[in-house]
Amino acid sequence: MSKLALTEEDLQILNSKIGLKHLLAHKKVDVQQALEAAKAEIQLREIQAELVRLQLWLIEQGKKLILLFHGGVSIEKSGIIRKILSHNNPRHYRIEVNLPHVTQLETGEWYFKKFVAKLPQPGEMVFWDRSWYNRALIEPIHGLCTEEEYELFIKQVNGFEQMLVESGYHLVKFYFSVSKKEQQKRMAEIQKDPLAKWKLLPLDFESYDLWDQFESYKKAMFEQTDTLHAPWVEISVERRQEEITLAAKHLLSLFPYKEG
Secondary structure (H helix, E strand, O other): OOOOOOOHHHHHHHOOHHHHHHHOOOOOOOHHHHHHHHHHHHHHHHHHHHHHHHHHHHHHHOOEEEEEEEEOOOOOHHHHHHHHOOOOOHHHEEEEEOOOOOOOOOOOOOOOHHHHOOOOOOOEEEEEEOOHHHHHOHHHHOOOOOHHHHHHHHHHHHHHHHHHHHOOEEEEEEEEEOOHHHHHHHHHHHHHOOOOHHHOOHHHHHHHHOHHHHHHHHHHHHHHHOOOOOOEEEEEOOOHHHHHHHHHHHHHHOOOHHHO
């Protein structure tokens, strides 16, 4: 077995509180794994510090930010959101969840009404764990909306988002993609974890079986709703840590907060 070559910087990381935490995380010490985990955590902390700076700038400038998080059934969107917001001021952001179901109360109402009621105030960020795009993906696949309702949504959504942008709202649309093999692996991990089982809904298991249909609707959604004023940001990586990092870095790149 080849000897692991460690730089002086590597040794400093391993001897830090973060490095020692990862070294001692398992009964069998794996130096390479601990080093990679420590570097990832240090990078995430640096990004989280920048996200705090961004939030302070958004508050000062009175910006209104809407972020949509979508992806396959094994994408832990709530986990990604929590990681991004770990050190931000909770008084200036909200997390909203749009569960894939239709209630009698909503029947006959303008589909976007409930989302308009939850728009951010100046200086506020609103994160949507699944959003109005349930109607472009989950609902038509599982028969939770009619074909007419789906077509009406596709017809109206670009105009709705353009009105938001023209009214001073910043809209960011994330979609997280993984391979079918990785999705199967993640679902198995979640099922085995007694603390995470709640993350999988009955529809999620059906969605996996309907993979090809899901991919077809996803492709149509991108083709019809990826616009200049509200483009989709697709993040296609297999590692959870990279999903978080890439999403956070993209968000930071959208605003000149460092100039403030």
